[in-house]
Amino acid sequence: xxxFYGHIEGTEFHLDAGEIQHCVKVLRKSVGDHIxxxxxxxxxxxxxxxxxxxxxxxxxxxxxxxxxxxxxYNLTVAIAPTKSMDRIEAFVEKAVExxxxxxxxxxxxxxxxxxxxxxxxxxxxxxxxxxxxxGALVHIDEAISFQDFLAQKQEQLMIAHCEYDETKKGxxxxxxxxxxxxxxxxxxxxxxxTEVLAATSAGAKPIHLxxxxxxxxxAGLVAVATVYHLLG
Amino acid sequence: xxxFYGHIEGTEFHLDAGEIQHCVKVLRKSVGDHIxxxxxxxxxxxxxxxxxxxxxxxxxxxxxxxxxxxxxYNLTVAIAPTKSMDRIEAFVEKAVExxxxxxxxxxxxxxxxxxxxxxxxxxxxxxxxxxxxxGALVHIDEAISFQDFLAQKQEQLMIAHCEYDETKKGxxxxxxxxxxxxxxxxxxxxxxxTEVLAATSAGAKPIHLxxxxxxxxxAGLVAVATVYHLLG
Numbered sequence: 001x002x003x004f005y006g007h008i009e010g011t012e013f014h015l016d017a018g019e020i021q022h023c024v025k026v027l028r029k030s031v032g033d034h035i036x037x038x039x040x041x042x043x044x045x046x047x048x049x050x051x052x053x054x055x056x057x058x059x060x061x062x063x064x065x066x067x068x069x070x071x072x073y074n075l076t077v078a079i080a081p082t083k084s085m086d087r088i089e090a091f092v093e094k095a096v097e098x099x100x101x102x103x104x105x106x107x108x109x110x111x112x113x114x115x116x117x118x119x120x121x122x123x124x125x126x127x128x129x130x131x132x133x134x135g136a137l138v139h140i141d142e143a144i145s146f147q148d149f150l151a152q153k154q155e156q157l158m159i160a161h162c163e164y165d166e167t168k169k170g171x172x173x174x175x176x177x178x179x180x181x182x183x184x185x186x187x188x189x190x191x192x193x194t195e196v197l198a199a200t201s202a203g204a205k206p207i208h209l210x211x212x213x214x215x216x217x218x219a220g221l222v223a224v225a226t227v228y229h230l231l232g
Numbered sequence: 233x234x235x236f237y238g239h240i241e242g243t244e245f246h247l248d249a250g251e252i253q254h255c256v257k258v259l260r261k262s263v264g265d266h267i268x269x270x271x272x273x274x275x276x277x278x279x280x281x282x283x284x285x286x287x288x289x290x291x292x293x294x295x296x297x298x299x300x301x302x303x304x305y306n307l308t309v310a311i312a313p314t315k316s317m318d319r320i321e322a323f324v325e326k327a328v329e330x331x332x333x334x335x336x337x338x339x340x341x342x343x344x345x346x347x348x349x350x351x352x353x354x355x356x357x358x359x360x361x362x363x364x365x366x367g368a369l370v371h372i373d374e375a376i377s378f379q380d381f382l383a384q385k386q387e388q389l390m391i392a393h394c395e396y397d398e399t400k401k402g403x404x405x406x407x408x409x410x411x412x413x414x415x416x417x418x419x420x421x422x423x424x425x426t427e428v429l430a431a432t433s434a435g436a437k438p439i440h441l442x443x444x445x446x447x448x449x450x451a452g453l454v455a456v457a458t459v460y461h462l463l464g
Binding site for chain 1: 301303322325326329330331363364365366402404442443444445446447449450453454457458460461464
């Protein structure tokens with residue numbers, strides 16, 4: 001199924017500007033054709049095109065499926081952006097494909113990258129949402145500092161850090177499956193001891209992601225894949 | 233810990249040609265310095281450098297740790313190379329970080345990419361092996377056809393396909409944790425019905441990887457992450 005991204009107003013839909021060329025030039029859709037689209041609100045829609053030009057495609061729509069492709073859990077990952085943008089981009093794409101609700105870039109004491117363009121990550125997330133047949137857009141927050149993130153007081157917070165700590169457990173050992181979940185993943189140089197202490201003092205459960213030493217984005221993917229396996 | 237790749241002969245080690253510049257020019261190691269290296273045989277070694285030139289670094293070594301970074305399972309993934317090389321490269325890197333023994337590129341009926349440069353994948357695997365502190369090299373096979381792969385008769389074979397099949401189960405439901413395991417991941421257009429039938433007739437268990445529609449390399453990563461979670 002080919003999915004487009006669009007917007008709705010009353011009983012009309014219009015495709016997003018970024019979709020027009022693909023719809024009209026590449027796929028040669030025209031008046032009377034039926035297409036499937038999402039708006040990011042979670043549903044799948046079907047529309048019949050009633051107008052096509054170089055800059056606009058619109059028509060009437062019907063909702064087809066509520067909670068389209070929804071995974072049965074609510075997962076946020078707060079992750080330190082990697083030095084190489086490719087790596088965090090790969091994380092975003094694959095996390096969205098599996099199923100995630102929100103991604104929060106956090107700037108930590110050991111972060112080499114201290115700024116990040118979230119509009120590019122949002123585009124990658126939208127593309128992966130369509131590719132993996134899901135109706136809800138993943139929210140990519142603007143980057144915030146570790147301290148500001150902790151002040152947000154996430155529900156069921158877990159911190160995956162690499163320091164030796166015999167109280168660390170696997171996700172499956174501490175997970176409450178019925179509550180929203182937020183997992184923190186540190187930068188290339190790990191969370192600092194001060195950050196680990198601040199997080200656990202704020203109620204975050206220290207977790208490990210198995211015995212292998214993982215890169216930041218791989219750790220993020222393992223966390224998402226584990227929740228997807230346990231609750232998906 | 234900085235790990236190098238080297239070779240041993242008797243009581244001497246010599247660094248691999250690809251490591252010399254990094255060791256000598258970047259890290260400025262010289263005679264008398266101690267370094268850690270792997271040879272791919274599974275162990276971690278420590279060596280004392282006794283000779284340094286532009287093209288050679290060698291010395292005497294001692295074995296430090298047997299089965300260094302070894303995961304407690306034996307996983308092979310037979311995966312159709314993706315159209316974009318970046319995607320299969322990302323799979324190889326992250327699969328090695330988590331822990332995998334062997335990767336077999338298989339050329340399927342729906343494969344868009346029908347050849348693949350395995351030397352580049354082997355380099356990426358070596359780099360990820362060092363990065364994730366493991367001693368055993370992951371074997372990257374030359375690409376073979378789906379039929380030739382099936383003729384190899386892998387132990388505990390599973391096939392992750394997307395066709396509707398109510399007998400498909402999750403990995404955890406069919407896994408025998410004490411036996412080596414081989415999971416087959418299809419190309420962008422999935423395995424063909426003929427291939428699925430051939431595989432299941434040959435004893436492969438049909439499995440699903442959750443409810444999300446996943447790209448080839450993401451499916452591969454989910455398979456590896458699931459085994460890593462269950463047995464790692």
